[in-house]
Amino acid sequence: MSTHAIEAVGLVKRYGEKAALDGVSFEVPRGTVCGLLGPNGAGKTTAVRILTTLAKADEGTATVAGLDVAANAREVRARIGLAAQDATVDQLLTGRENLIMIGELHHLGRAIATARADELLEQFSLTDAGGRLAKTYSGGMRRRLDLAATLVARPEVLFLDEPTTGLDPRARNELWDVLDTLVGEGTTILLTTQYLEEADRLADDIVVVDHGRVIARGDARALKQQVGGAQLFATPSNAADLERVAGMVGTITGCEPGIDAASRLVHASTDGGPHVVARLADALADARIAVDDIGLRQPTLDDVFLTLTGAPVADDESVEVAR
Ligand SMILES: Nc1ncnc2c1ncn2[C@@H]1O[C@H](COP(=O)(O)OP(=O)(O)OP(=O)(O)O)[C@@H](O)[C@H]1O
Ligand SMILES: [Mg+2]
Numbered sequence: 654m655s656t657h658a659i660e661a662v663g664l665v666k667r668y669g670e671k672a673a674l675d676g677v678s679f680e681v682p683r684g685t686v687c688g689l690l691g692p693n694g695a696g697k698t699t700a701v702r703i704l705t706t707l708a709k710a711d712e713g714t715a716t717v718a719g720l721d722v723a724a725n726a727r728e729v730r731a732r733i734g735l736a737a738q739d740a741t742v743d744q745l746l747t748g749r750e751n752l753i754m755i756g757e758l759h760h761l762g763r764a765i766a767t768a769r770a771d772e773l774l775e776q777f778s779l780t781d782a783g784g785r786l787a788k789t790y791s792g793g794m795r796r797r798l799d800l801a802a803t804l805v806a807r808p809e810v811l812f813l814d815e816p817t818t819g820l821d822p823r824a825r826n827e828l829w830d831v832l833d834t835l836v837g838e839g840t841t842i843l844l845t846t847q848y849l850e851e852a853d854r855l856a857d858d859i860v861v862v863d864h865g866r867v868i869a870r871g872d873a874r875a876l877k878q879q880v881g882g883a884q885l886f887a888t889p890s891n892a893a894d895l896e897r898v899a900g901m902v903g904t905i906t907g908c909e910p911g912i913d914a915a916s917r918l919v920h921a922s923t924d925g926g927p928h929v930v931a932r933l934a935d936a937l938a939d940a941r942i943a944v945d946d947i948g949l950r951q952p953t954l955d956d957v958f959l960t961l962t963g964a965p966v967a968d969d970e971s972v973e974v975a976r
Pocket of ligand 2: 697698699738814
């Protein structure tokens with residue numbers, strides 16, 4: 654049996670003239686988390702739909718849990734969970750009823766389905782809201798219920814399409830913790846995200862997609878290094894200090910510093926950790942130079958795209974029109 658939980662080879666999906674996927678290949682080893690990272694319209698949802706048997710590829714093949722998604726759709730579905738980008742829970746049932754119903758659909762039997770529902774409500778901080786109709790939930794609560802629903806049958810491969818979009822920072826952190834637990838239990842996860850930070854936090858391996866193509870691959874560290882790592886920056890209080898601060902930043906990072914006179918910003922790439930900030934702060938204090946701001950900025954998806962494609966992340970407006 655394949656050691657890969659997911660294997661996609663040359664996937665192509667066309668909508669009219671447009672190729673939503675234009676030859677996408679990647680594989681996800683069992684028990685790992687893969688982050689499919691890309692801007693609006695990149696093809697993330699299309700890839701997830703093909704891998705979860707909801708859409709058919711025009712070209713290429715894919716296996717999930719060792720099974721061909723086109724030939725063995727039903728068996729694939731029995732082994733996976735999908736939290737789609739749009740909530741799919743029944744609005745006219747309570748959160749608890751939704752989860753129990755799904756358990757019964759999976760033939761768990763009423764008693765076990767109920768126990769599993771209560772366990773998941775607890776895990777997702779929804780115990781108090783469990784008795785309320787899902788339509789009264791906030792966006793973040795609905796998102797959590799959606800995720801709980803995908804876990805009822807303990808799937809071996811989990812697909813999460815932008816799982817944290819719309820969640821507040823606390824809910825996002827809670828969700829990340831839940832995903833850690835699942836991975837610890839051996840679940841393989843493919844998640845899509847527009848945030849490098851999220852892919853960085855969760856994924857062992859990141860596949861960057863743009864216009865239906867894989868444009869980069871690697872762990873977060875490798876991707877960040879490709880874009881020149883993090884940026885050490887400082888904003889001296891007086892413009893007269895710009896050159897001296899630039900000298901310090903250059904010495905500490907070993908990289909040519911950039912100076913933006915208009916915003917009084919000095920910056921340079923660094924692969925050093927937060928200690929470079931401490932070194933700069935010490936040097937500034939020794940020289941009695943006052944700063945308004947100092948820090949380390951991690952690269953964003955924007956930086957990755959700027960480096961890899963030479964263009965910033967562009968919103969694909971046809972996405973909204975097409976839906
Ligand atoms: N059913 C469809 N009919 C026509 N075009 C589609 C359809 N589904 C997707 N597309 C097009 O395929 C491309 C990829 O869409 P997809 O939804 O996979 O992107 P995405 O990466 O998930 O974007 P987002 O971050 O906005 O969710 C887009 O240009 C979109 O307009
Ligand atoms: Mg999408």
